[in-house]
Amino acid sequence: xxxxxxxxxxxxxxxxxxxxxxxxxxxxxxxxxxxxxxxxxxxxxxxxxxxxxxxxxxxxxxxxxxxxxxxxxxxxxxxxxxxxxxxxxxxxxxxxxxxxxxxxxxxxxxxxxxxxxxxxxxxxxxxxxxx
Amino acid sequence: xxxxxxxxxxxxxxxxxxxxxxxxxxxxxxxxxxxxxxxxxxxxxxxxxxxxxxxxxxxxxxxxxxxxxxxxxxxxxxxxxxxxxxxxxxxxxxxxxxxxxxxxxxxxxxxxxxxxxxxxxxxxxxxxxxx
Numbered sequence: 001x002x003x004x005x006x007x008x009x010x011x012x013x014x015x016x017x018x019x020x021x022x023x024x025x026x027x028x029x030x031x032x033x034x035x036x037x038x039x040x041x042x043x044x045x046x047x048x049x050x051x052x053x054x055x056x057x058x059x060x061x062x063x064x065x066x067x068x069x070x071x072x073x074x075x076x077x078x079x080x081x082x083x084x085x086x087x088x089x090x091x092x093x094x095x096x097x098x099x100x101x102x103x104x105x106x107x108x109x110x111x112x113x114x115x116x117x118x119x120x121x122x123x124x125x126x127x128x129x130x131x
Numbered sequence: 132x133x134x135x136x137x138x139x140x141x142x143x144x145x146x147x148x149x150x151x152x153x154x155x156x157x158x159x160x161x162x163x164x165x166x167x168x169x170x171x172x173x174x175x176x177x178x179x180x181x182x183x184x185x186x187x188x189x190x191x192x193x194x195x196x197x198x199x200x201x202x203x204x205x206x207x208x209x210x211x212x213x214x215x216x217x218x219x220x221x222x223x224x225x226x227x228x229x230x231x232x233x234x235x236x237x238x239x240x241x242x243x244x245x246x247x248x249x250x251x252x253x254x255x256x257x258x259x260x261x262x
Contacts, residue, residue: 017247017248017250017251018246018247018248018250019247020172020175020243020246020247021172021176021190021191021192022192023192023193025250026250026254027246027247027250028168030246030250030253031168031171031243031246032168034242034246035166035168035171035242036166037159037162037163037166040162040166041151041152044151045152059152060152061152061153061154062154077256077257077260078253078256078257079252079253079255079256079257079259079260080253100249100252100253100256103245103249104242104245104246104249107241107242107245108242110238110241110242111165111166111235111238111239111241111242112151112162114234114235114238115149115151115158115161115162115165115235116148116149116150116151116158117148117149118231118234118235119148119149119156119157119158119161120148121210121231122161122209122210122211122231123157124210125208125209125210125231126208126209126210128210129208129210
C-alpha cells in the first residue's frame with residue numbers, strides 16, 4: 001500500500017479545471033461568450049434583475065437585435081442565463097441570471113467597473129504617447 | 132449664494148468616468164483590448180513578470196505572431212504594457228506591465244480564474260441542456 005502523501009491537486013481535479021492557455025480547452029469558449037462585448041454588458045445589466053429582451057436592448061447602447069439574441073443564447077447555453085417565455089399575446093420573453101450567472105457576472109462587473117473608473121488614466125496614456 | 136448640498140458625483144466626474152453602456156464612450160475600446168482573447172491571456176501571463184515576445188507566444192497556446200503583436204500593441208497604446216527594445220543582435224524585445232497594467236491584469240485574472248475553476252459547472256449545464 002502506498003503511503004499517503006498530501007497531493008494538492010489530483011489529475012482529475014486538473015482535468016476538471018479549465019486551462020485557458022491551452023488551445024483546445026473548452027474554457028476558451030466560455031471566455032469568449034463571457035467577454036464578448038454584448039455578452040459582458042448583458043451580464044452586467046442582468047445583475048440588476050430580470051429584464052425583457054426590449055429592455056436589455058434599450059439599456060445596452062448600440063446592440064443590434066441579432067447580436068443581442070446571439071449573445072444571450074450563448075450565455076443561456078453555458079447555464080448563466082435563464083430564458084423564460086410567457087404564453088401571452090403579444091409574446092413576452094424574460095431573461096434573468098442563474099446562480100452560476102450571478103457569480104460570473106460579479107467578476108465581469110468588477111472588470112467593467114475598473115475600466116469605467118480608470119478611463120481617464122487610460123486616456124491620459126494615449127495623450128502621453130501622442131505627445 | 133446657493134446652499135451647500137452634498138453631491139455624490141459632479142458632472143466632471145461623470146464625464147471623466149467611462150460609460151460602457153454608451154455607444155460612443157471610449158471605454159468600449161479599452162474593454163475591447165482588455166477582453167480580446169489574446170489581450171486577456173497576455174495580461175495574465177505578464178502578471179508573472181517580464182517576457183520576451185517568443186516566450187509570450189509559447190505560453191499562450193494557439194496565438195499567431197500577428198495576432199499577438201496586434202494585441203500587445205493595443206495594450207501598449209492604452210498604457211497597460213511597456214515594450215522595451217534592447218539594442219542587441221539578434222533583436223531582443225521585452226514586454227512588461229505598467230502599474231496601470233498590473234491593476235487591470237489583476238481584474239482580468241480574477242475573471243479568468245473563475246472560468247478555469249468553474250468550468251466543470253458550466254460543462255454540466257451543457258450536458259443538462261442536451262439531455
